[in-house]
Amino acid sequence: MKQKMYFVLLISTIAALPLLTWALFGPPRLVVKPEAASHLDELLEQWALDGTISGSVLIAQDGVVFLNEGYGLADRAQGIPNTPGTRFHLASLSKSFTAMAILILQSQGRLNVQDPICNHMVRCSEAWQGITIHQLLTHTSGLSPRLHDIVSKAARKPEAPPDPGYYIEIAGEVPLETRPGEQYDYNNFGYTLLAHIIEQASGQSYADFLDKNIFTPLNMRDSGYEDSSSGGALGYSYRYDTTGAEYEQWPISDGEGQLYSTTGDLYLWDQALYTDQLLPQAELETMFERYVPQTIDVPGFGWGYGVLVTKLLGRPVIAGAGGSGYHSTFWLRYPADGLTLIVLMNQGDIDHMSVLLAIAGALFLSDLVFLVSALAFNLLLAILFVAQKNEWTRAVRGIGIMWLLLAIPLAFVFARYLAEGMGLPILVSLALVLLYMLVEFLLDFVFKVEFRQNWKTHVPYIVLEYIALFSLIRLAFNIHPTYGYAVSITFWILLAALIYLFWDKIRMWKRKEP
Structure with a gap:
């Protein structure tokens, strides 16, 4: 017994x-070990030769950068390599900065995230009267996901004027898909409207506001709003593509995906989020709340303000991701362990989740x-x-x-x-x-x-x-x-x-x- x-x-x-x-x-x-990071560097070099990856990767923990290197080519025709200083198109990773700009304006008393968006727009559709800034930030506005393509198509017409209000008026004619706040539906154009709201509330262009309130204070010298002079890595659709894609220039400030940056600059941004450099921590925490419990786009993650939010071993994980036909970007931070992973790629057929899992496995x-x-x-x-x-x-x-x-x-x-x-x-x-x-x-x-x-x-x-x-x-x-x-x-x-x-x-x- x-x-x-x-x-x-x-x-x-x-x-x-x-x-x-x-x-x-x-x-x-x-725990990131120097030996594991060094071995990963060798693996990434091999993956670049195989065409599995093309871009720059940064890995850091507790303020120590273990890896910050470029792989593959920024310009395949000219043979220019990717380096830690190469500028990459961020795609939807730009949304994190747009959300931060909104929170800075709120901190300055110029708006509130619960404000109706029409309070901060020169022209506003009657159907948009019930939409709040919070709902744009969390993709719960009810706006049609087709708006981005509709506005893009209108901008390509020869007779299209440079007036942002013209395109907002076109978008306003499209009926809502659902009532505001009723349902999550990822919407790029919502962040284009946020950029317009930033301009109206601040009296500055979207690009200038981000530069003066985020990029310059953080010494992010290689970050900004995308234009023809950015000198960034050309984008390629697949591993054997040799024709670099040019960026589409929008007639209206675009807060959803038109920023560029480097791994080093994004690391400065990441580290600033541990401090009060941009906002007091109490106000910054609202950015990382999980307002949408589950997204369809990235399984396991919910949606905060411009960032993806989940938990690992009961502790928060914050991430940002972007993708286009020519670029793929990923930023992940695990504050509990002081861990940061930044992956910027100029090849569109690379799945960032697969790369993330491969890197995590190696480390x-x-x-x-x-x-x-x-x-x-x-x-x-x-x-x-x-x-x-x-x-x-x-x-x-x-x-x-x-x-x-x-x-x-x-x-x-x-x-x-x-x-x-x-x-x-x-x-x-x-x-x-x-x-x-x-x-x-x-x-x-x-x-x-x-x-x-x-x-x-x-x-x-x-x-x-x-x-x-x-x-x-x-x-x-x-x-x-x-x-x-x-x-x-x-x-x-x-x-x-x-x-x-x-x-x-x-x-x-x-x-x-x-």
Whole structure:
């Protein structure tokens, strides 16, 4: 009965382990290692040669830039390479800056996001009277998603005047798709209207307002509103395309996708969001609230003001994304871990989500696989010892096989660490863990040697076992203390199982004492 109660207690402790470690130390931290960033740089160089990526990538954590490099060509005809200083068309990533401009104007008392948009427009359709600035920001205005194409088509006509009001009037003739505030429907033209509102409320052009209130204060010297003199990377539709696309110039200021920037400038923007440089944090937080719980465009993300919002391990993730037939951009920040990833590409057939997952895998997969394997290593071993004590033959075999199968992910981690150029102490520590598993496999499963009865063979085995166990703890702390604490807790659970395993021998030893 006591044995079963101990087993139930052990299983309950193991089940509660995630909650325990989470409560004590928080969720596992995503850690950028210099070796992993260097290895990623090599991978990106190869991907650029294969045509899988063309652009610039920046990776930073806690104020340290681990990678900021260009890959592929900015101008394929001229052979001009992409560099960290190459300017890229941001596409819909521009929306983040438009939203910030609105919030700055609100902070200055010139508007409020709950204002009807017609309060800040010279011409405004009767159908738009119920639309608020908030609804434009969150794509819940009810405007037709066809408006962007309708206005673009009108602008191409030879007789089209340069008057912005003319195009707003054309857009106003198109009926609403839904009532304002009723439904989310991604709408580019809504952000074009926001740019017009910025101009009316500030008395400046959209481009000048952003330059004076965002780009210049943050020293973003290579950012601005797109024009023919920006000197940015030419856009290409696919990997073998050799004709660079020119940007379409709009007759009306466009707040949805006409900005350009560099990875370095976007990093300045990203870091400023941790400070009060642009807005006090209390006001800035409204930008990152999840007003739309779920978007159709990016699964798992909701919509804030000009940004995508979700949670990872219970903590906020902020992102911006843009795409056109010739460009693909992505900006991701994980404030809890001080992590920033910026990807700007001048090739339209590249899916930014695929690139993001590939980069995240190169940076974090080996460490996360190690953490899960190390936790399972100790916990399965603890259960195995209890099963051995109770002579549960089938359980011993099943759990033993599961434990031995952990050699596969651990071997994967060893191969990744080797490719990343991790130091010899790290590789030796992991090799000792794998050696212990190999010895266990040979002795208990292949040759089935009863070596534990002989101290001459049992002592070296125990020494190797504890070297392996402490190596796991060392490797975990090398990644980050949160990893180390979690693995240490499983070690103490394992130690409790070992005491239980040898409890009868300990009691016999005590009885023999004089």
